[in-house]
Amino acid sequence: MEKFVVTGGKPLSGEVTISGAKNAAVAIIPAVILCDEPCQIENIPNISDVSLISRILQQMGANVRRINRSSLYIDPTKIRTCNAVTDLVRGMRASYYLLGALLGKYGRAKVALPGGCNFGVRPIDQHLKGFEALGAATQLVDGAIIEAECDNLVGTHVYLDVVSVGATMNIMLAASKAKGQTIIENAAREPHIVDLANFLNSMGADVRGAGTDVIKIRGVEYLHGVTYSIIPDQIEAGTYMCAAAATRGCITVKNITPKHLESISAKLREMGVKITEYDEALKVDASSAPLKRCNIKTMPHPGFPTDCQPQFAALLMSVPGTSIINENVWDNRYQYVSELIRMGAQISVEGRLAIIEGGTPLTAAPVKATDLRAGAAMIIAALEINGTTEISNIQFIERGYEDVVEKFRGLGADIKKVYFTGDNEQELGA
Structure with a gap:
């Protein structure tokens, strides 16, 4: 022990x-799935949650390698599955960002319900509400796996019933490649939400209003690779x-x-x-x-x-x-x-x-x-x-x-x- x-x-x-910020890193690393080219992420904290999400991406087929202690190279172009249902996924809370990233890139996702710290109920109903508003069908399978699928994500208006960091970020990810404009009202305003928006925008996304309670995302077709440093x-x-x-x-x-x-x-x-x-x-x-x-x-x-x-x-x-x-x-x-x-x-x-x-x-x-x-x-x-x-x-x-x-x-x-x-x-x- x-x-x-x-x-x-x-x-x-x-x-x-x-x-670097843990809460930014564990969202930005899955966000690379949306990109159509490799990315380099810097100022990565050398912590177990980062190691876990990196290994999950590797299991899905991405090329992930550590350039140095605080930098990761991620090539998402070799991802071969939209399924993330292993014990690694269940071991960390932020694995739910895989849902928004996979749904935004491929139109489907199958992700195990996450674990992480246990200090109260952390429902993902607001996440699913956002995905469904964008046009996805979602379901809970065997009480342990979330499936989401759609033919085309279409921009929409989403009002969050409660201020949720996770839901705000997940909807941002899914909406980044949706057709048209998505508006998130009652959005969370944490610094790592702004950091995620800045990362997406650096790849060519169109995200405005991060850091306020109204975020507007206009979907784009292509996201290019970047080198980005986390807050x-x-x-x-x-x-x-x-x-x-x-x-x-x-x-x-x-x-x-x-x-x-x-x-x-x-x-x-x-x-x-x-x-x-x-x-x-x-x-x-x-x-x-x-x-x-x-x-x-x-x-x-x-x-x-x-x-x-x-x-x-x-x-x-x-x-x-x-x-x-x-x-x-x-x-x-x-x-x-x-x-x-x-x-x-x-x-x-x-x-x-x-x-x-x-x-x-x-x-x-x-x-x-x-x-x-x-x-x-x-x-x-x-x-x-x-x-x-x-x-x-x-x-x-x-x-x-x-x-x-x-x-x-x-x-x-x-x-x-x-x-x-x-x-x-x-x-x-x-």
Whole structure:
């Protein structure tokens, strides 16, 4: 069993360079299916989700090879099947982007229902609503596989009943080669949606309005190959910012887009953290002033991101006073709370609210990552504690954080990845 072993109790300091955005990469890589020529994607995060979606494309016949640590060459012209029903597909949530890409390119798709983190119901009804509005027939087969097929996709008007990042992106993919214009209303506005639109447009697509709640896509017949660089990861940056604040450290977060981090920076400033903004970096300094409690309400972008909610919960554990988190995106994102309680946190959950009594003494304890961002919260909590914490289920963390051990070590953290066999342990990568 692989675990992270963290000995905390000292402030972080130094610089950390942020990788490409996971949430953009796992949509842009399937989007290459739409292209009629090879593409090169740069600033790819070296994470397990990227490896999975790359292997899925290879299974379908695409030529996918890694040029270097952060660049992929993808030739989709040899794809020989529209079926993606293997265990690899079931292993990641973002595999549903294969539906929109395959439907847009070939007019048919057969994709297994995805897995990934489990923190609430994630229906894809809005995705299917969009596909059907474009003219596709969809069906659920054996409760585990989605089939979609059409003779011709035709531009249409789609109003999303709820703001859905996945549905917005999937409909964008399918509509990119549909005949005529598609209008998506009540669209999500996250930075990775804008990044997907920019990638599609760089290939010759006609997508306008990304970043607003109305997106217009006029279908085109041909998409040409490009070299494209993915945006920095907003949530990875927010995680290291939280960690610096939680340990009362001072770090510089590099290779970022500060505008994407405004909601996170605003909350840290409210707590008393000094944030200095540069062109592509932020300095996060929590070393001088005592931090204050705050309340957080997660919302679709540009509101506070749900993907930074667990990390802030770990931070607020260290701040005296009562803080309240109101989770407005997912129904069941507080599974991690029981793990923080094992460390001595005083947190109670009432429906969508988590009430945190911060400033209580914490102790090291064995904990597990219940999902990707919860795993990041476990690392942050462990860094606060004078003691050694073992974190299991680290495969969740490695889904979305590149070189997490090396990056935290670069900031002075005492963290290592070990392989446990019975009573023995061996450090990996030592």
